[in-house]
Amino acid sequence: MAGSIGDKYYDVFLKYRLWLCNQSDEGILGDGRFELLREIERTGSLKSAADNLNISYRKAWGNIKQAEELLGFTLVIKQRGGKDGGSSQLSTEGVQLLAAYDELREDFDQSIKKITKKFFNKINKNGNK
């Protein structure tokens, strides 16, 4: 929340986005894709993950593939065929990267809180309404 009711910046919020990219500035993984990895880990299926996150299978699959191509290694081990049609699970690298990202995100959020508070205190301060 930006400030108190009546503040000049009452309806203003500070947001941020984090992502990994390569030197050519091509996006590798951001919040959305990490969430997808998390859901694959949880459900054991790319399709279920996509369905649960309300994105098309086509898009989910393409996102994972692109990330893997840019990284140069596999994040998701995929199997097709079989009685259930197939399944997916995170590779060791995928598990580790996801865990590291979760921690990163937490540290980030934590760190941002006081900075944000300082910012809104400053722009909402008296004489500025």
Added chain:
Amino acid sequence: MAGSIGDKYYDVFLKYRLWLCNQSDEGILGDGRFELLREIERTGSLKSAADNLNISYRKAWGNIKQAEELLGFTLVIKQRGGKDGGSSQLSTEGVQLLAAYDELREDFDQSIKKITKKFFNKINKNGNK
């Protein structure tokens, strides 16, 4: 830089974007627009600012207008006509907001450094190459 040569994540970089938005998630001001404000403050002209930043006047003007509409107050005091055709300068609010954002950005950058380092140390650590 992500890590040392040979690291698994050598060509991976962490980036982030900061911006202000309202409750409806409409973007108000981000890095680009703040840079525009800064250039207007410096040059005293929206046109000069746009030219210097290599964006069209049309776009620069629209960006400022949208930000002002969402905020509900003026960021840039614009005058047209006159011997020089017109001029623009930041309002008191504009000056204050820009200053606060500059400080915010600095705090943010500072705070992010060690978090980033920790992240890459983790994912690049031995046994993970």
Added chain:
DNA sequence: TTTCGTTATGTTCAAAAAAACATATTGCAA
């Protein structure tokens, strides 16, 4: 009262991103 450079704004074109559609492949189990 004409000129000039800037602000002001509608409109149209082009490019990029995302969504939608369509179809093939795989391999266990019945």
Added chain:
DNA sequence: TTGCAATATGTTTTTTTGAACATAACGAAA
């Protein structure tokens, strides 16, 4: 040996975004 459900991909359509184009209004100074 057929059916099934999930993975694998190419193609087309739609949406979004941004760039480009065009043109009006303004007002001090010459």
